[in-house]
Amino acid sequence: MSMATDPPARMPEASASSEQGALTRAMTDLGGAALGRPLRGWWACFAVAVLALAVGVVAVTYQLRTGIGTWGLNRSVGWAYDITNFVFWIGVGHAGTLISAILLLFRQRWRAGVSRAAETMTIIAIVCAAIFPVIHLGRPWLMLWVLPLPNSRGPLWVNFSSPLTWDVFAILTYFVVSLLFWYLGLLPDFASLSHAATGWRRRVFGLLSLGWNGSLRTWARYERTCLLLAGLATALVISVHSVVSFDFAASLVPGWHTTIFPPYFVVGAIFSGMAMVLALLVVMRRAMALQSYVTLQQLDAMCKIMLATSGLLGLAYLIETMTALYGNHGPDRFMLMLRMQGPLAAYYWAMIACNVLVPQLLWSGRVRRNRPLVFAIALLALAGMWLERFLIIVGSLQRDFLPSGWVDYLPTRIEVATLVGSFGLFLVCFLLFCRWLPVVSIAESRAGHRTRLRVADR
Amino acid sequence: MFDASTDGPSFEAFWDRSLRDGWTRRSDPAVAALHFDVSQVPSSVPATSRALGTLVLIGYPTVALLDGRQAFNPWLLELPDPVTKVTWESGASVSPATARVLGVSDGDLIRIAPARDAEWASKATADDLTVEVPIVVQPGQHDDVIAVPIGYGQRATQRFAGIGPRWLGADTSDRARVGANIAPLLARARPGEGVAPTPVRVTVVGRRRELARTQDHSWLQASGRDAWGTEASGALIRFAEAGTAPRPTQSETEPGGPDLWPDERQQLGPRWGMAIDLDACTGCSACVVACQVENNTPVVGRDEVRRHREMHWLRIDRYYLERPSGVAVAHQPMTCHQCGHAPCETVCPVLATTRSSDGLNQQIYSRCVGTRYCMNNCPFKVRRFNWFDYAHDERMENLVLNPDVTVRSRGVAEKCTFCVQRIQDARLAARLRGEEPADGDIVPACAQTCAASAITFGDLNDPHSRVRARTGDGRAYTLLEGLNLQPAITYLAMQRRDRSPDDDVDGN
Numbered sequence: 001m002s003m004a005t006d007p008p009a010r011m012p013e014a015s016a017s018s019e020q021g022a023l024t025r026a027m028t029d030l031g032g033a034a035l036g037r038p039l040r041g042w043w044a045c046f047a048v049a050v051l052a053l054a055v056g057v058v059a060v061t062y063q064l065r066t067g068i069g070t071w072g073l074n075r076s077v078g079w080a081y082d083i084t085n086f087v088f089w090i091g092v093g094h095a096g097t098l099i100s101a102i103l104l105l106f107r108q109r110w111r112a113g114v115s116r117a118a119e120t121m122t123i124i125a126i127v128c129a130a131i132f133p134v135i136h137l138g139r140p141w142l143m144l145w146v147l148p149l150p151n152s153r154g155p156l157w158v159n160f161s162s163p164l165t166w167d168v169f170a171i172l173t174y175f176v177v178s179l180l181f182w183y184l185g186l187l188p189d190f191a192s193l194s195h196a197a198t199g200w201r202r203r204v205f206g207l208l209s210l211g212w213n214g215s216l217r218t219w220a221r222y223e224r225t226c227l228l229l230a231g232l233a234t235a236l237v238i239s240v241h242s243v244v245s246f247d248f249a250a251s252l253v254p255g256w257h258t259t260i261f262p263p264y265f266v267v268g269a270i271f272s273g274m275a276m277v278l279a280l281l282v283v284m285r286r287a288m289a290l291q292s293y294v295t296l297q298q299l300d301a302m303c304k305i306m307l308a309t310s311g312l313l314g315l316a317y318l319i320e321t322m323t324a325l326y327g328n329h330g331p332d333r334f335m336l337m338l339r340m341q342g343p344l345a346a347y348y349w350a351m352i353a354c355n356v357l358v359p360q361l362l363w364s365g366r367v368r369r370n371r372p373l374v375f376a377i378a379l380l381a382l383a384g385m386w387l388e389r390f391l392i393i394v395g396s397l398q399r400d401f402l403p404s405g406w407v408d409y410l411p412t413r414i415e416v417a418t419l420v421g422s423f424g425l426f427l428v429c430f431l432l433f434c435r436w437l438p439v440v441s442i443a444e445s446r447a448g449h450r451t452r453l454r455v456a457d458r
Numbered sequence: 459m460f461d462a463s464t465d466g467p468s469f470e471a472f473w474d475r476s477l478r479d480g481w482t483r484r485s486d487p488a489v490a491a492l493h494f495d496v497s498q499v500p501s502s503v504p505a506t507s508r509a510l511g512t513l514v515l516i517g518y519p520t521v522a523l524l525d526g527r528q529a530f531n532p533w534l535l536e537l538p539d540p541v542t543k544v545t546w547e548s549g550a551s552v553s554p555a556t557a558r559v560l561g562v563s564d565g566d567l568i569r570i571a572p573a574r575d576a577e578w579a580s581k582a583t584a585d586d587l588t589v590e591v592p593i594v595v596q597p598g599q600h601d602d603v604i605a606v607p608i609g610y611g612q613r614a615t616q617r618f619a620g621i622g623p624r625w626l627g628a629d630t631s632d633r634a635r636v637g638a639n640i641a642p643l644l645a646r647a648r649p650g651e652g653v654a655p656t657p658v659r660v661t662v663v664g665r666r667r668e669l670a671r672t673q674d675h676s677w678l679q680a681s682g683r684d685a686w687g688t689e690a691s692g693a694l695i696r697f698a699e700a701g702t703a704p705r706p707t708q709s710e711t712e713p714g715g716p717d718l719w720p721d722e723r724q725q726l727g728p729r730w731g732m733a734i735d736l737d738a739c740t741g742c743s744a745c746v747v748a749c750q751v752e753n754n755t756p757v758v759g760r761d762e763v764r765r766h767r768e769m770h771w772l773r774i775d776r777y778y779l780e781r782p783s784g785v786a787v788a789h790q791p792m793t794c795h796q797c798g799h800a801p802c803e804t805v806c807p808v809l810a811t812t813r814s815s816d817g818l819n820q821q822i823y824s825r826c827v828g829t830r831y832c833m834n835n836c837p838f839k840v841r842r843f844n845w846f847d848y849a850h851d852e853r854m855e856n857l858v859l860n861p862d863v864t865v866r867s868r869g870v871a872e873k874c875t876f877c878v879q880r881i882q883d884a885r886l887a888a889r890l891r892g893e894e895p896a897d898g899d900i901v902p903a904c905a906q907t908c909a910a911s912a913i914t915f916g917d918l919n920d921p922h923s924r925v926r927a928r929t930g931d932g933r934a935y936t937l938l939e940g941l942n943l944q945p946a947i948t949y950l951a952m953q954r955r956d957r958s959p960d961d962d963v964d965g966n
Contacts, residue, residue: 066625067868068828069845074766076839078830138828138843138869145808145827156825157809164807164831251835252801252941397834401938403675404775404792405839407766412627 041287042435049427056421059414060135068138070414077397077409082136083247084389085419088272089129089426090171090244091265091385093178094237095273096122100181101233104226110301112444113294117284118277119182120437124429125276126175128422133167135418163246170243174236181229187212187222188443241269248392254331255339255396260323264316268385271309271355275381278302280430282375284439293440296369303368306381310359317356335396343408344395347387354384512573513556515658517608517644521742526609532618532757533747535636536768539607540741541787542594543673543776545768546619546760548610548637549594553603557595565666566593570604570643573657589638592667597676597778598785604660608644610637622759623846629761670763672770678777678788695736695777695788696935696951728894729817730876731918731946732905733928734791737953738912739774741789745904745913746772749793752877752903754863756848769842771874772904788952791904791913794819794840794874795937798944802832802841811871817918817946818876826870833871837938841873876915876946877902897923918946 063070073080096118103111134143146168148158158165190209194202212218245265248256278299285294324336339348358380361367368374394409433439465472465483476482519525522534529535536545550568557563571588591606599605615636622628644656678695749755749772756769772793779786796819802811803819810826813819833841847868850856859865862879866872881900888895897916905913916925925948928934933951936943 062626067623067846068843069623069762069767070625070627072765073830073843073845075768075833075842076766078833078843133829136829138826138830138871140827142827145825159804159807159809162805162807162831164805164829168807247831251805251831252837253834400839401837402775402792402839403678403777404673404773404790406675408674414627 039288039435042431046428046431049424049431052420052424053428054421054424055417056419056424059417059421060131063414063418064135064140068136070412072410072412072415074407074409076400076405076407077394079136079397080390080394080409081411081415081419082132084386084393085422086129086132086136087244087265087389087393088386089125089132089422091241091269091272091389092276092382093122093125093129093174093273094241094266094269095277096120096125097174097178097181097233097237098270098273099277100185101230102237104230105234108301110295110298113290113298113440114277114281114302115444116185116437116441117281117439118273119178119185120433120439121276121280121430122178122273123175123182124426124433125273126171126178127429128426130171130175131422131425132418133164163243163250166243166246170240174240177229177233177236181226181233184222184225184229185441186437188214189438189441192442193438237270238266241265248396253396253400255335255392255399258320258323258332260316260319264313264320267309267312267316268355268388271306271313272382272385274302274306274309275378275385278306279375279378279382282371282378284434286371288434288439290440293445299371299374300365300368303362303374306378307359307362310356310362310381314356317352331401334399338399339391339395342395342399344391347391347395351384351387351391354380355388358384513552513604513658513660514602515570515640515643515656516603516605517640518605519609520607521744522747523607523609526612529609529612529615529636530618532621533750535615535618536757536759536763537743537747538672538768538773540743540774540789541776542596542671543676544594544669544671545763546636546670547667548591548607548640549669550591551594551596551599551603551605553599553601554595554597555601556604557593560593560660560662562593562662564593564595564671565669567591567663567665567667568593569661569663570606570640571659571661572643573659587642589640589643590663591638591640592669594669598787603655604658606640607637608640611635611639619760621757622762623848625846629764632760668764670760672763672766672768672773673776676776676778678779695779695790696933696949727816727919728917729919729946730796730881730900731817731916731925731929731948732876732902733914733925733931733934733948733950735910735912735914735928735933735950736788736790737933737950738910739789739791739908740910741774741776741787742909743774744907744909745791746770746774748903748907749874751858752860752863753875754859754865755842758848762845767843767845769848769872771840771842771872773840790949792838792840793904793947794876795838795943795945795947796874796876797946799942801835801837801941801943805831805835807831816881818878818881819873820875820878821870821872823864823866823870823872828869828871830871837941837943841871843871844868877904897925 071081096115099111099118100115100122103115134140137143146158146165187209190205191212191214194205194209197205242262242265245261249258249261251257281294281299281302285291285299321336324332327333339345358377361373361377367377398409399406460469460472472482520539522537522539523529538545542549542551550570552560552562560568562568567590569588569590589606589611596605612635616633618636619632619634620630624630643658750757750770753771755771758767758769762768772791775790775792777788777790779788796817798817800811800813800819803813807829808825808827810822811819811832812822828843830843833839833843844866845868849865849867860879862883877900880902884895884900888899897920900915902913902915905911905915914925914928916923918926918929920926928950929948931950933953934948935951936945936948
């Protein structure tokens with residue numbers, strides 16, 4: 001295997017003097033916050049995030065005490081904001097896995113500057129997502145019953161033909177692998193931080209680095225483990241959102257029961273994930289002065305991925321329409337007409353605008369380099385993807401087989417507050433990450449520096 | 459009270475007997491037979507009422523409240539009206555054309571006052587004679603008529619207005635009596651003439667009071683964006699020609715193709731099923747109340763019905779059909795179909811809903827965690843969810859509960875069980891006799907209550923059962939056949955002949 005003989009890709013060449021300078025610079029730029037340097041505007045952002053989180057905590061506490069009735073659900077619409085938020089956050093998480101796994105396998109160098117932020121975002125997004133299937137239960141205190149645990153109730157097992165059971169496995173696997181990947185990436189940085197730090201920080205970072213010694217052998221094993229995990233995670237990028245889409249595709253509900261969902265959901269997930277990473281990085285880059293680590297070239301590459309997935313998404317919408325029109329199947333055509341002209345038609349057209357039309361601006365290089373514009377496009381894409389899931393879930397449930405069961409849905413304040421709260425949780429966690437961990441991999445940026453000496457990226 | 463001629467000579471004996479029995483017989487004077495003179499009935503719609511804003515008020519008794527004697531029963535207040543499907547309200551029905559003229563839609567409040575030229579009205583103050591009620595647009599109604607149920611708006615019904623779970627978003631602003639009393643408005647000319655239709659003046663208030671209605675979409679032949687209504691839902695209510703050939707027996711209709719999911723749950727014992735004759739069903743909704751009483755289904759109150767969270771396990775879907783002779787109304791009792799291939803069963807992650815050995819789709823409350831996936835996947839939308847804790851600790855209120863049926867806690871799904879407690883009762887009784895229950899031994903609450911005997915219950919696997927015979931009827935059909943649900947409920951199609959203009963009135 002070539003890996004063992006070649007110098008590991010990410011191992012810094014300790015002898016080169018320019019490397020030493022880069023190391024010092026990277027240490028101050030990236031490790032600074034972790035070593036106690038204050039961050040500009042951090043407390044203000046954190047206060048806002050904590051406030052949003054508090055709103056959510058209050059809402060969820062009240063809902064758990066009082067009942068699911070505090071949401072706007074009814075006899076026909078059994079899922080709405082809860083599962084919409086769940087699918088949305090799971091989707092957002094996909095960018096991290098894509099960047100850290102697939103792009104690693106394809107040796108895309110530009111991922112170095114963004115992978116840490118993206119991977120962290122993935123972990124936080126999965127946590128945000130996982131909250132919803134738990135709190136949406138009628139009796140959330142029994143949530144462990146969805147796991148096939150040995151129990152004292154005789155041969156009582158979970159239902160392996162239920163897509164919700166598949167969901168549990170898919171998401172738990174995804175979370176564990178993502179967490180491993182993320183922590184593995186942090187190991188060399190913990191070691192560097194431990195060297196640079198003093199006092200309790202030195203001890204904590206030293207512990208977290210699991211005895212990393214920076215030897216050639218350590219690096220070689222590290223690289224191999226990363227590749228192995230990347231292989232595992234690549235399958236997960238495809239499988240997780242496919243399984244999530246089975247919740248809908250494996251049901252009978254017109255508008256859910258469709259075979260296009262797995263690829264359609266995966267593409268949408270990558271699209272929204274890229275949008276989230278872009279939105280975060282554009283802000284972080286400026287606030288934390290990371291211009292030399294998160295370069296315009298990297299933002300540009302992510303914009304291109306967004307553009308590509310937006311095109312695929314547009315194709316999926318088109319195929320859905322064509323299938324309905326060609327299929328001459330009443331319920332399908334009805335669902336199509338309903339989306340385009342029904343009570344949620346405004347949502348549908350807003351979704352098309354946000355997910356398909358607006359991202360077309362990214363064809364222009366000028367737009368891709370205009371950070372405020374990219375930020376705005378990314379936010380719109382996030383809104384569009386949320387609307388897409390809302391339309392699929394609520395739009396289908398409120399018009400199914402019997403007209404007598406057709407009931408419209410309106411969210412309550414409690415439901416809106418849970419959405420606000422999930423964003424609050426996301427931002428609180430992400431801001432803590434910015435404060436306590438290097439937001440760009442120090443090790444990779446040193447390796448990347450070597451590359452940059454060859455390829456000027458401005 | 460004591461009458462020596464009927465109660466015997468001794469007062470002591472009468473007293474002791476009365477104490478022991480707890481009742482006494484009282485002889486009433488013989489009631490003279492009343493006679494009904496059709497010629498005395500005033501013409502229902504005066505020819506002069508065509509003027510805009512002047513309508514003829516008709517007060518009608520509802521099946522639930524009758525003349526108002528049952529206005530203190532929350533079960534009946536929450537029972538949807540068979541036609542308007544409105545609960546907790548005395549809505550004023552007007553025809554769609556009249557609603558357009560008035561510029562109102564469902565839920566818009568109107569004020570009904572006596573017409574200016576009614577001399578009897580001048581004797582009372584305007585306040586006494588004015589009521590505010592929300593509009594109910596009623597297809598098929600005469601354009602000049604405004605129909606309001608009587609018996610509502612009674613004193614002391616305020617305590618029911620606020621029934622329902624207490625929470626942050628609950629609309630508890632309504633503290634008034636349930637509905638409005640229109641009795642003072644109805645002209646009473648002379649004793650003996652009864653309640654006559656009354657010309658009234660209608661003004662639009664400009665405010666709304668959302669109706670608590672259990673069905674929002676009622677047209678089977680919809681147009682435009684609801685076009686699917688014609689295709690998929692056309693099969694919900696079927697019309698049969700008289701003398702239709704008998705249906706092939708069940709074994710012949712079973713899908714012959716290979717099944718991706720072979721049925722491992724061989725049906726050895728009975729398979730309980732139901733046949734509902736849509737021709738016999740009048741939509742009276744007695745079965746709905748019977749089901750609610752039998753199965754400890756909670757009354758959830760006006761606000762929750764508005765949010766479409768009524769808990770009735772059995773509902774009656776009411777559809778309108780545009781026929782050459784006008785709007786026809788069809789009623790379809792709808793409850794759990796106890797599907798052989800139940801969509802709810804496959805999706806439950808914790809196996810809280812499973813199939814019993816006698817073909818019932820059983821809900822295990824204690825296992826349910828409340829994902830509501832089963833509700834979403836049910837094509838008939840007959841599953842109900844305990845959004846709140848409806849059970850209460852009050853002793854008096856709990857005396858109404860059926861001790862044979864579990865009271866469900868918050869957060870679990872529930873649905874029709876085919877009155878499984880009655881099935882088990884009958885089977886137990888039969889087993890003690892050393893036999894199987896005979897056809898007709900088991901009667902669910904709905905079938906027991908149906909005055910028209912529209913519901914037949916029994917064992918579909920028994921070749922001699924009445925329900926089996928009805929599934930072979932020429933009018934028999936099942937709902938949503940394309941989904942291969944293998945439901946246990948068979949409907950018997952309606953036979954309707956459209957009235958032509960020269961038919962006489964009762965030629966329906």
